[in-house]
Amino acid sequence: SARKLLILPGDGIGPEVMREVARVTAWLGRKRGITFEVSEDLVGGASLAEYGVPLCDEVIEKAREADAVLFGSVGDPKWNHVGFDKRPELAILKLRQELGLFANLRPAKVFDALVDASTLKPEVVKGLDIMIVRESTGGIYFGDPRGIETLPNGEKRGINTEVYTTHEIERVGRVAFELARKRKNSVYSVEKCNVMESGLLWKEVITDLHAREYSDVTLSHMLADNCAMQLVRNPRQFDVIVTGNLFGDILSDLASMLTGSLGMLPSATLGARGANGKMPALYEPIHGSAPDIAGKGIANPIAQILSFAMLLRYSFDLQAEADMIETAVSNVLASGLRTADIMSEGKARVGTDVMGEAIVRE
Ligand code: NAI
Ligand code: MG
Numbered sequence: 001s002a003r004k005l006l007i008l009p010g011d012g013i014g015p016e017v018m019r020e021v022a023r024v025t026a027w028l029g030r031k032r033g034i035t036f037e038v039s040e041d042l043v044g045g046a047s048l049a050e051y052g053v054p055l056c057d058e059v060i061e062k063a064r065e066a067d068a069v070l071f072g073s074v075g076d077p078k079w080n081h082v083g084f085d086k087r088p089e090l091a092i093l094k095l096r097q098e099l100g101l102f103a104n105l106r107p108a109k110v111f112d113a114l115v116d117a118s119t120l121k122p123e124v125v126k127g128l129d130i131m132i133v134r135e136s137t138g139g140i141y142f143g144d145p146r147g148i149e150t151l152p153n154g155e156k157r158g159i160n161t162e163v164y165t166t167h168e169i170e171r172v173g174r175v176a177f178e179l180a181r182k183r184k185n186s187v188y189s190v191e192k193c194n195v196m197e198s199g200l201l202w203k204e205v206i207t208d209l210h211a212r213e214y215s216d217v218t219l220s221h222m223l224a225d226n227c228a229m230q231l232v233r234n235p236r237q238f239d240v241i242v243t244g245n246l247f248g249d250i251l252s253d254l255a256s257m258l259t260g261s262l263g264m265l266p267s268a269t270l271g272a273r274g275a276n277g278k279m280p281a282l283y284e285p286i287h288g289s290a291p292d293i294a295g296k297g298i299a300n301p302i303a304q305i306l307s308f309a310m311l312l313r314y315s316f317d318l319q320a321e322a323d324m325i326e327t328a329v330s331n332v333l334a335s336g337l338r339t340a341d342i343m344s345e346g347k348a349r350v351g352t353d354v355m356g357e358a359i360v361r362e
Contacts, residue, residue: 002037003316006066008059011045011088012289013299013352014072020301020356021070021308024325027360032321039066043095044074044088044289055091060098064280068315069095070308071284077291092284096136099280101269102168103175104136104248105310106286108235108255108265113333116344120232125258130238131179132255134248135172136269138164139198141245162198164244169205171272176242177214183239186218190227190243190251202244224251231255262287263300263341266307268314281315283307293340297351300339302329305359328362335362 005025009015028034041047041059048054054074063069074088095101110128143163150156173189180187189206191199203221210219222230224247230237231251235258243251256265265287271280285303293299305325313322337358338347350358 003035004066004068005036005038005311006059006062006069007038007040008043008069008071008091009040009046010043010072010074010091010289011076012073012291012294013287014044014074014289016294016297016299016352017285017301017304018070018072020352020359021304023356023360024305024308028321034318034321043071043091045076045079047091048079048082048086048088054086054088055094060095063095063099063282067278067281068311069099069282070311071095071282072304073285073287073289075289075291095282096269099282100137100271101280101282102135102137102272103172103270104134104252105175105179105268105270105314106132106134106248106252106255106265107267107310108132108252108259110259111264111330111333113330113336114260114264114342120258124233125235128235128258130235130255131183131240132248132252133172133176133179133240133242134252135164135168135242135244136248137245138168139245162196162244162246164198164202166201166205169202170209173206173209173242174213175270176240177210177217180217180240181214185216186220186239187214188220188222188227188238188241190222190224190241190247192224192247193221194223198244206242227251228254231258256286261300261342262303263339264302264306266303266310268307268310270314279315281311283311283315297353298340299352300341301352301356302339302359305329305356325359328359331362332358 009018042050074091079088108130110125115122115126140160140162143161146160148158176187191202193199193203267286269282273279285307309322309325312318336347337350339355343349
């Protein structure tokens with residue numbers, strides 16, 4: 001059956017880096033006989049300009065019907081004056097919510113050729129390849145009660161509540177254990193069970209799930225503050241890390257800087273497989289629309305291309321093709337080609353299109 005792919009380039013450098021993915025899909029069709037039924041729509045500022053909303057209902061419907069969504073990035077300073085309910089960025093927030101995308105996968109992988117671009121010592125990050133699984137639809141960002149209230153004495157109080165149910169913890173835990181089985185078979189579950197009841201439940205549920213269904217995977221527990229420290233001290237001790245929304249937000253940003261550049265990092269957000277066997281999934285680079293370099297043809301397309309590789313891996317089980325793309329990226333970097341964001345002395349500076357072409361040729 002046809003592989004249905006929805007492509008949403010968005011704003012700024014989104015469409016520029018998405019063009020390089022089109023080269024890769026064309027190559028897959030030509031050389032490997034792998035084809036997609038592709039449709040493409042406007043989101044974010046581009047959709048606001050055309051339809052007056054950052055995300056049309058028809059696009060949400062198409063996203064539901066697709067096997068996978070490849071997202072670029074949204075955001076345009078042109079729309080800074082509009083109300084909060086009409087910001088381009090709402091497009092991605094709404095898509096995640098509507099598709100029930102509860103597991104955010106953020107790999108942090110260091111390419112050997114770029115070890116010198118990392119802000120950390122080479123001996124700490126060389127060969128690093130970890131995956132952070134962040135719960136992304138629950139926890140303190142969504143829990144009730146929330147708000148700002150005024151106390152009888154006139155003082156104000158801001159409230160957010162960390163809430164996790166057994167079901168929410170189990171389903172994201174399952175994603176982490178399944179991933180680990182395809183990687184180095186190790187999961188670190190991260191919470192703060194020493195001071196939080198929700199953390200205590202988190203640890204209990206993950207421990208039970210492990211004993212029941214995943215005892216072949218090595219499970220360890222770690223407190224979130226220690227994990228932040230360990231990620232900087234010795235990140236290679238980890239394989240898969242699974243954690244809640246707040247800790248995952250912070251730890252995944254921290255981990256991304258272990259690798260040196262925003263322009264290199266892909267991500268996936270996955271939902272629960274439905275009765276029809278379909279798993280909602282959206283893939284996107286972690287970077288934004290980079291308005292400062294948009295239109296100049298200098299954006300690094302690698303994060304977008306690696307997001308597509310993740311899509312092949314997780315939505316279509318095309319492991320060999322995903323490996324080929326990742327190896328091609330690695331080899332092109334080793335050959336010395338660099339976009340401006342990862343440029344270093346003695347290397348060849350190229351634009352978005354030359355980098356994309358080189359990866360496809362490789
Ligand atoms: P940003 O990630 O767009 O840019 C931060 C810095 O990194 C900029 O100097 C940019 O030039 C550089 N950069 C980012 N991606 C690059 C690439 N592929 N190649 C080379 N350099 C790259 O973050 P910023 O500036 O905070 O946000 C810009 C807009 O993007 C805002 O409207 C923001 O809300 C939006 N945004 C959207 C996201 C999404 O669509 N999921 C995620 C993050 C930000
Ligand atoms: Mg963040």
